[in-house]
Amino acid sequence: MPTGVALREVRAQLFDAAERVLLRDGPSGLTSRAVTTEADCAKGVLHRHFADFDAFLAEFVLDRVEKMDEKAATLKDAAGTGDVVENLTETLIAVFESVAVAIVPLVIFRDELRARLRREWPAGVPVLTQAAVMIGGYLAAERDLGRLATDADVDTLAATLIGGTHLLFADRTGAAPDAAQVRKTVTAVVGSGVRPARP
The missing domain is CATH 1.10.10 (Arc Repressor Mutant, subunit A)
Structure with a gap:
């Protein structure tokens, strides 16, 4: 081999x-x-x-960030189809039911890991930052298609969606939020900017 x-x-x-x-x-x-x-x-x-365990963990986190690229491509392909709120709800559930939520305390828990990740990823916690980039890309595509308000600040909306959904999923000891709870957050954040589908 x-x-x-x-x-x-x-x-x-x-x-x-x-x-x-x-x-x-x-x-x-x-x-x-x-x-x-x-x-x-x-x-x-x-x-x-791997040089040491923190080097392994840094590569592990970055590998999980790379795996989000597939989700990003799928979400971007969904632009112009289905319902914007539902597309976002399904994607956010998929992100936060993955290892993403567990990686956040891991990065906070280990100073050396955080320092190593800063060399590759200068801002934020990598999985959450990448998720915000993914959501922002989707929202920009929907805005370009006229399904989201033309003045929508997609980067701020994406960060707000990630932050709000993270709060719902942060307690990993309790029951995970259901789709209705996530949908409520998505609707509160983007609902007023969503435009009716064109005939």
């Missing part, structure tokens, strides 16, 4: 294991031993491929 393929497979295996541990045990449970145990591989595997 070519070395590059083997490395990608090892990284994917470790990143997937880290996501499972993070979702199950939270940031305090995410250790190198927990990751390698979850991945069912030797302890040394992680340290053979």
Whole structure:
């Protein structure tokens, strides 16, 4: 097997294991031993491929940010179809039911990880910032199609949607909000700017 393929497979295996541990045990449970145990591989595997655990975590976070590109493409393709509020509601639920919410306390919890991420990502928490970029791109496309007010400040609307929805999902110990709660937030933020579909 070519070395590059083997490395990608090892990284994917470790990143997937880290996501499972993070979702199950939270940031305090995410250790190198927990990751390698979850991945069912030797302890040394992680340290053979990454300088240290914070380097691994930084790559893990950035990998999860990259995975949002697929969601962004799907959402942008939805511009001009369906209902704007429903498109946003479905996307926000998908983002916040993913590992995104769990990554926020992880970044806050580890100073060295935050410092490393700043070198690659100068502002905000990467997954939330990328989600805001994705939502902003979709809103801009809808504005260009005339389905959103022409004076809509899409960047501010996107940041507000991310912040408002994050508050709904932030308590990972309780029940996740239902679609109606997310839809209510979306409607409050963008509803007045949404234009009726053209005949």
